[in-house]
Amino acid sequence: MSSPKKPFRVIIVGGGLVALTAAHILSKADIEFVILEQHEDLLPEIGSLLTLWPPTFRVLDQLGVLSAVQPVMSKVNAGITMSADDGTIYSQIEPNATVEPNHGYSIQVTHRPRFIEALHRTLPEDVKSRIKLNKRVVSVNVSDEEASVECADGTTIKGSIVIGADGVHSRTRQCMQALAEGKPPPDKAKSPFVSTYRMLFGNIPIPPGLGRGINYECSTERVSTQLVTGETQAWLGIYEALDKPTSERIRYTDEDKEELIQKYEHLYTAPGYRFRDVYPTHTGRVGLINLEEGRVDKWSWKRVVLVSDAVRKLEPHAGLGYNSGLADMVVLTNKLRNLLKTDPSPTTKQLELVFADYQKDRLRDESTVHTMSIRRARQTAWLTPFNRIMCKYIAPWTHFAYIGLVYIWGPVVSRVPVLEWLEETSLPKTHHVPYKYYPLLDGSRNSFSKDSRSNHWSIYTGAAAVAAALTAVGFRYYRRV
DSSP, rough: OOOOOOOOEEEOOOSSHHHHHHHHHHTTTEEEEEEOOOOOOOOOOOSOEEOOHHHHHHHHHTTTEEEHHHGGGGEEEEEHHHHHHHHOOEEEEOHHHHHHHHSSOOEEEEHHHHHHHHHHHHHHHHHHEEEEESEEEEEEOSSSSOEEEEESSEEEHOOOOOOOOOOOOOOOHHHOOOOOHHHOOOSSOOOOOEEEEEHHHEOOOTTTOOSEEEEEEEEEETTEEEEEOOOSSSSEEEEEEEEEHHHHHOOOOOHHHOOOOOOOHHEEEEEEEEEHHHHGEEEEEEEEEEEEEEOOOOETTTTTOGGGGTTOOOOOOOOHHHHHHHHHHHHHHHHHHHHHHOOOSHHHHHHHHHHHHHHHHHEEEEEEEEHHHHHHHHHEEEEHHHHHIIIIHHHHHHHHHHHHHIIIIIIHTTTTOOOOOOOOSOTTTTTSSSOOOOOOTTTTTOOOOHHHHHHHHHHHHHHHHHHHHHHHHHHHHHHOO
16 A cells, blocks of 8 residues: 655745745645745845835735735835936936836835845744744755755755755755756855946935935946935945956955945935945945846756746846746746646656746746846946946937836836736726736636737837937937037
8 A cells, every 4th residue: 555645845945035925925825835044034134125026016915915015115206317426417217107007016115124024924823933044955855756955954854846045156056956967066166147246235314305215326437326215214335347257256344345435435326415425324234245147047957946046146226136036936836836736746757847837938038137137237337338328328318218118128027927826906907008917716827918919019119219219319419519
């Protein structure tokens, strides 16, 4: 007589934002799981800025936590691009005047620790108990019927699959790649990502005279500053291009931070404020990190699958990271849930097909997302003469930010999936741009092909609009010469 099969169980490595949101998602899907976080606390050591897209609010609404996170959010009412050298304003935009009517929700920012606290507070107590702290994963093992991880404290955790949500330096990814190559897990592995910039960041009170909900970005050669005001606080940053791109992991010292601050204290951060005027008001610790960029080719192997920063790293100017990682979990959970409805104990082959399908789905908009991230970074901290010309002349004269919101960013937003089985209650019915996906409460895929085609046409229209705008710039430049 065969022994009864074990219930399907997910092991999530990493306890960051995407993993905490996954706890909400998997508990709503009635999928058993455990989260292993290597630190003794879920809160980051240094609080930083977090940006949320409209589709992310749709999922938070489905999870029943939208009302809990809204008090810690701030709308981005304006974006102002300036010269970091002399404070000249290059361009201004009110993004949510376009985004909110088009997509139902606005672009909003929050303090990362407060958002984490809201996500954790809204978890049921029995779900919170599945989050295990001080569990540093050192190795991953896979057999035909299960997966397991070994932790530094000597414990072994067994389950059906392993989801690596453990960030840019993912130990899960390192172990998965070693398993695929038939090698032992390395003590130290070279990062698949490359850093072109580094960022110094901290938190400050809102400087007197500055409005709420404004993103100030000040640009010059190879460096930029950013000051974002929320409702109750502000966030401050310096982005500097490295002497040469690197894949090395660098831990900066307090002396490194002080050297960078003194080097750029003269740069503007907002109208009437240089860095030296606002930095002394900072509260808490200040961070200095390299900003990795890139994407890995292989997202899964047998019973191991990767999500979020373990598979892609986006430069933070465009605020795409958490939103992309959440979309990973949405797509992966939709597919896992559908598989488990037909087979509660799927084989490794079945899981491999689901993981491959997940990667295929997520890759559809990956190139556009990476391009937006890369160009946004270089348009603010200029690496080339074209970056400078784009920031100072082309973007302001062509209203390029508006064109990008409507014809490039907008179509990507409209194609972001939601959880198929949970009701959505707060999306305004009057949003102008239809989404491709809505909850499947009747059990069939709710994909509006007509709306999808209209979004593709928008991309072509946007290309034409950009071409026309660039032509206009050419004429205007010719007339000035």
